[in-house]
Amino acid sequence: MAAPLVRRSLTNLFPKNSSSLYKSHVFYTQNLSTISENQPIDAPTVSDFLMQKHNFSPEAASQVAAGLTSLKTLENSDSILSFLKESGFSSTQLERVVKYRPAFLSANLEKIIKPKIRIFQDLGFSADEISLIIPLVLHSSVNNRLIPSLSVLKNLLGTDLQVAKVLKVSAWFLVTDLEKSLVPNVEFLKSCGVSVNQIIKLMYIVPRVFLSKPENMKKFVEKADEMGVSRKSGMFIYAVRVVSSMTDESWEMKVKTFRSLGFSDNDISRVLRNAPMVFSVSENKIKKIVEVLVGTGKYDMRRIVNNPTSLMYSVEKRYLPRLRVLEVLEKRNLIKKWPCLGTFHLLSDSKFFKKFVAPYLDEVGEVYDGR
Structure with missing residues (x-):
C-alpha cells in the first residue's frame, strides 16, 4: 500500500506528459555522485530522494526540498542522513532535524556535524534530545562557541550531568555569548545575596532569564525590591523570575486585576513576597478561581488573600x-x-x-x- 501511495504522490509533482523528466528524478538510486555539481538540484529531485531513500513523509520531503534552493549534490546529504541513522536517529527524529533546519543537509559532515553530535553523546544525550538541540547549534563554532559555553556552564554547575540537565531545559545557553550574559548576571545575583544553589535552581526552571542583558537583570531585581521582597528570602529568586517574564503593561494589567477583586496594594505586595508565582497565572484564571471559591459561601476574599497559592x-x-x-x-x-x-x-x-x-x-x- 505504501509504494502506490508514494508513486501517486510523486506523480502529482510532474505533468502527465513528462514521464522522461520523472525518470530522471529517480536515477539517484543508481549513483548519487553522478548528479551535476554545476547547478542546484531541483526541489522534486530532493523530495524524491528523501522519500525513496530515507523514508521521509511526502509533506516533510516537500517542505525540506523547498528550503534547499542551492543544494548541488545529494551524496553529502545521503552521508549525513546515513550517519544520523547509524547514530540511533529514528525517521521521525531525522525529519524533525531537517525540517527545522534544511541547511543541515548541505553542511560538512566531518567538520561540522560529527563533532557536535559527539559532544552531546559524551554528555549522555539521547538521539531524541540531540535532534532537538543540533539544529540550533548547526552554525555555532565548536571551538569558539560550544566548548567555551560548556566550560562556563561546568564551572558554574560542577558536573557534566548538571550541564546536561540545564541544556535539556534550554539549548539557548549554547548559542549565546555567556561571558556577556550568564556570567555577569550570576555575579550580580550573588552580589545581591542570592546563593549559588538558588541561582542553579532558577536556571533549571527559567534558564532564559540568565541570558537577558545585564542591565535588564538589574531592573528585574529593582522591581522585586520595590515590591518589598527581601533579598534574603527564598522567594526572592522566584520574584525576579516573575518580574522578568512580564512587560510593564502586563504587570499593570495583573495589578489592576488584583485590585478589582478587592486586593489592597499591601495585599498585592504580600502575594509577591509569599507566592510570587501567582503573578504568572492568567487574569481570567484568577477571576474564575475567586468566583468559584467565594461562590461557595465558605471562603471569602480575606481567606484567599491569606492563601494566595489557592489561585494557582x-x-x-x-x-x-x-x-x-x-x-x-x-x-x-x-x-x-x-x-x-x-x-x-x-x-x-x-x-x-x-x-x-x-x-x-x-x-x-x-x-x-x-x-
Whole structure:
C-alpha cells in the first residue's frame, strides 16, 4: 500500500506528459555522485530522494526540498542522513532535524556535524534530545562557541550531568555569548545575596532569564525590591523570575486585576513576597478561581488573600470535584464544617480522597472524579 501511495504522490509533482523528466528524478538510486555539481538540484529531485531513500513523509520531503534552493549534490546529504541513522536517529527524529533546519543537509559532515553530535553523546544525550538541540547549534563554532559555553556552564554547575540537565531545559545557553550574559548576571545575583544553589535552581526552571542583558537583570531585581521582597528570602529568586517574564503593561494589567477583586496594594505586595508565582497565572484564571471559591459561601476574599497559592490550581481538575464532594457531605450531615482554605487547596488528591471520599464512598463516589 505504501509504494502506490508514494508513486501517486510523486506523480502529482510532474505533468502527465513528462514521464522522461520523472525518470530522471529517480536515477539517484543508481549513483548519487553522478548528479551535476554545476547547478542546484531541483526541489522534486530532493523530495524524491528523501522519500525513496530515507523514508521521509511526502509533506516533510516537500517542505525540506523547498528550503534547499542551492543544494548541488545529494551524496553529502545521503552521508549525513546515513550517519544520523547509524547514530540511533529514528525517521521521525531525522525529519524533525531537517525540517527545522534544511541547511543541515548541505553542511560538512566531518567538520561540522560529527563533532557536535559527539559532544552531546559524551554528555549522555539521547538521539531524541540531540535532534532537538543540533539544529540550533548547526552554525555555532565548536571551538569558539560550544566548548567555551560548556566550560562556563561546568564551572558554574560542577558536573557534566548538571550541564546536561540545564541544556535539556534550554539549548539557548549554547548559542549565546555567556561571558556577556550568564556570567555577569550570576555575579550580580550573588552580589545581591542570592546563593549559588538558588541561582542553579532558577536556571533549571527559567534558564532564559540568565541570558537577558545585564542591565535588564538589574531592573528585574529593582522591581522585586520595590515590591518589598527581601533579598534574603527564598522567594526572592522566584520574584525576579516573575518580574522578568512580564512587560510593564502586563504587570499593570495583573495589578489592576488584583485590585478589582478587592486586593489592597499591601495585599498585592504580600502575594509577591509569599507566592510570587501567582503573578504568572492568567487574569481570567484568577477571576474564575475567586468566583468559584467565594461562590461557595465558605471562603471569602480575606481567606484567599491569606492563601494566595489557592489561585494557582485548576478549577476543573482540583476545585470542582472537591466542592461537589463537600457539598454532598454537608447536605447529608456527614461533615460538620468545611476544611479551611489552606487545607482544602493544598491537600494532595490522594490525601483528599482518603479523608473526604473513601470513608463515604457510597455517598459521594458518583460525584467525585478527582482521583
